[in-house]
Amino acid sequence: MSDFDAIDALLADVGPQAELPPPDVRRELREQARLSKAQVARALGVSPGTVGAWEGGRDPSDEIRAKYAYLLDGLAAKFPTEPAPEAPPAEDEDETGDESASENEAGDDAGDEVESLVAPEACVLCGAPATHRVAGFAQHLDPSDCRPATATGTQPAGAQPTQTQPTGPAPETTPHPAQRPRSPAKRAFQEQSGPADLIGQTVQAALAEHQGDVEATLAALLKRAIPDAMRLLDETRKGARYDIVAHPWIPDILRKQTSKGADRIWEARPKWTRHELPPGRHEVTALDINGAYLSALKTHLPLGQLEHSAGFAHDRRRAGVHLITPPAWEHEAVLPNPIGNRDEPGPLWVTEPTLRLLLRLSGPKHALCEPPEIHESYTSGATENLLEKFRVALKEARDTAIAADDEVTLEYVKAMYSKFVSTMGESNYNRELYRPDWMHIIRSQAFSNLWMKALKAHDEGLTVVRAMGTDELHVIGDWHRVFPEGRGVTEVKMKDIYTAGADVVDDTEGTEGTGDMSGEEE
Structure with missing residues (x-):
């Protein structure tokens, strides 16, 4: 095969690039779907800064372009006639233009990328309603607005606060697990129970299984301590605005x-x-x-x-x-x-x-x-x-x-x-x-x-x-x-x-x- 034949073969394999809507439409579609840049970035395997760069006028290429176009086409089908919401405040130039930005940049300071929310979402630090996202995570801009993260009464530590959340001491007032906000499932064990009572229920079930034999119960519980801890972690992560990266690249x-x-x-x-x-x-x-x-x-x-x-x-x-x-x-x-x-x-x-x-x-x-x-x-x-x-x-x-x-x-x-x-x-x-x-x-x-x-x-x-x-x-x-x-x-x-x-x-x-x-x- 000559050099020209090889080039022709390469050209034959290259299809047309997927079409993308204008940058302002890309952002409007994401905001109409109430998706953060971090959520889009995780789905596409890039950083939030890269998503910001695409919405600022830069275009992806090759396979990632096709995936991004597929996402935008799907969002356009879901929101064909809805007007775009009011644009949030301008973002940091460094955040939108840096493709090497951290995939999960923490929003601990208000100096990061800030977005106004159409509807309040749970703050990642305290769980109370917040009206802004910082670096893709909902949270309060003023630390004094954050409520303590510890649970009061019988409210589960991982449950999202609501205005109708009971605060009485009776265990039966705890909301049913199905009523609690859920994050995407990451693991196989998904029997749902609030973190406040999950440990107690597990111990009681083990005691019943071993007919009250304390020594046998404790031995069984110690054997399952690791998967139970991971299950509790899942439970307490419900409602969080970001996922734990469980298996990242390690230097x-x-x-x-x-x-x-x-x-x-x-x-x-x-x-x-x-x-x-x-x-x-x-x-x-x-x-x-x-x-x-x-x-x-x-x-x-x-x-x-x-x-x-x-x-x-x-x-x-x-x-x-x-x-x-x-x-x-x-x-x-x-x-x-x-x-x-x-x-x-x-x-x-x-x-x-x-x-x-x-x-x-x-x-x-x-x-x-x-x-x-x-x-x-x-x-x-x-x-x-x-x-x-x-x-x-x-x-x-x-x-x-x-x-x-x-x-x-x-x-x-x-x-x-x-x-x-x-x-x-x-x-x-x-x-x-x-x-x-x-x-x-x-x-x-x-x-x-x-x-x-x-x-x-x-x-x-x-x-x-x-x-x-x-x-x-x-x-x-x-x-x-x-x-x-x-x-x-x-x-x-x-x-x-x-x-x-x-x-x-x-x-x-x-x-x-x-x-x-x-x-x-x-």
């Missing part, structure tokens, strides 16, 4: 280097013991931090797949992992290093909570170190509230179980959130969610939370003796004036009391905690 630094090895992310797990105590003998109290991983679910998580960037700037609207050179730490005698026990100098990959902790400690309020050097990052648009309804549902079930002295439910809930965190990386036990970046971030948030408790103790005049893992803090002094005692997630428990100091054999080895999720104290 090599988040992949295991060997089959049984680790990846390159440093979680900053503390394992610190004070080298020298003040003179004399001291009574040391080992405190146990309740629900460390449950509290750590409230952290800045990237929504979409991670995108690479280089440079020293930190964008607080994004989250991910960062290659940094950590600052020197000159307070090892009284406080642990915020990056944990690391002997090797030089740059290392850390998570968002570790970076934010270092930036916080380098700020004017604390001024404990220099800012870290940021060399490169993998980040995506982020929100701190992605798992908030999931966390609240687990916390409420935990609180109820503690009040009722229900150890079966308590252990079941603990297994749900601890295994949820530990299996979202490379695991054979959870194939529904593959987010090793989230796993590292949540773990690091738990370590960061413990570190801040150590700083609080130090600032309040206590002597910090030891900080271990996620949930163990040893102090000298009247800790009751610093930390409330109890079993709630905002409280601490006394784990042990021992004596240390001059002429006393150090017997702390028996109280050392691993911070491992499977053995987390409740």
Whole structure:
């Protein structure tokens, strides 16, 4: 075949390009259908910024053009005569013109792409009606308009508030699941029940199945903790204006280097013991931090797949992992290093909570170190509230179980959130969610939370003796004036009391905690 024959063959395979309506009509059709750019982008496998560019005059090509034309033809058939709604305020030029914009850019700041809504939609942060979309997500522009995300009365944490929502205490006032707004189904398990009662119903069914045998019931519940946690996550995500990207592309630094090895992310797990105590003998109290991983679910998580960037700037609207050179730490005698026990100098990959902790400690309020050097990052648009309804549902079930002295439910809930965190990386036990970046971030948030408790103790005049893992803090002094005692997630428990100091054999080895999720104290 000659060169000209080959070219002719190529030309024969190329059909006419699909016709597209003018850019202003493309936007009108999307707005008439009350679709966000993010929704259209997900359906076509592009970014919201790309959809904005198409509506601004740029044309797609090849297969994606045919798909976009097919969508617009379908919308035109559904809205043949309806007039276009009033145009919303002008969008940011950067947002509409950047084809590499994050697929799920978070709308945490009003400086992002803003659209007015024809009809109010549920805010992604609090669930209350909002009249604007930011970067494709419905939310309030003024943070003061956001209502607390926690549920009140018996209203399910994942249900959308309505004006007729009952607030009475009777369980039968909870709306039927069919009346609640639903997001597109993503998984096979779809028996519907509100998050407020899903855990209790599961425990009661297991008790009935095992004829009240507590030991057998608990064993069965622990085996199903992972799928049940994913089912609860589905339930609490109903009504959300964006979907969780469950299996995104992952950079090599988040992949295991060997089959049984680790990846390159440093979680900053503390394992610190004070080298020298003040003179004399001291009574040391080992405190146990309740629900460390449950509290750590409230952290800045990237929504979409991670995108690479280089440079020293930190964008607080994004989250991910960062290659940094950590600052020197000159307070090892009284406080642990915020990056944990690391002997090797030089740059290392850390998570968002570790970076934010270092930036916080380098700020004017604390001024404990220099800012870290940021060399490169993998980040995506982020929100701190992605798992908030999931966390609240687990916390409420935990609180109820503690009040009722229900150890079966308590252990079941603990297994749900601890295994949820530990299996979202490379695991054979959870194939529904593959987010090793989230796993590292949540773990690091738990370590960061413990570190801040150590700083609080130090600032309040206590002597910090030891900080271990996620949930163990040893102090000298009247800790009751610093930390409330109890079993709630905002409280601490006394784990042990021992004596240390001059002429006393150090017997702390028996109280050392691993911070491992499977053995987390409740």
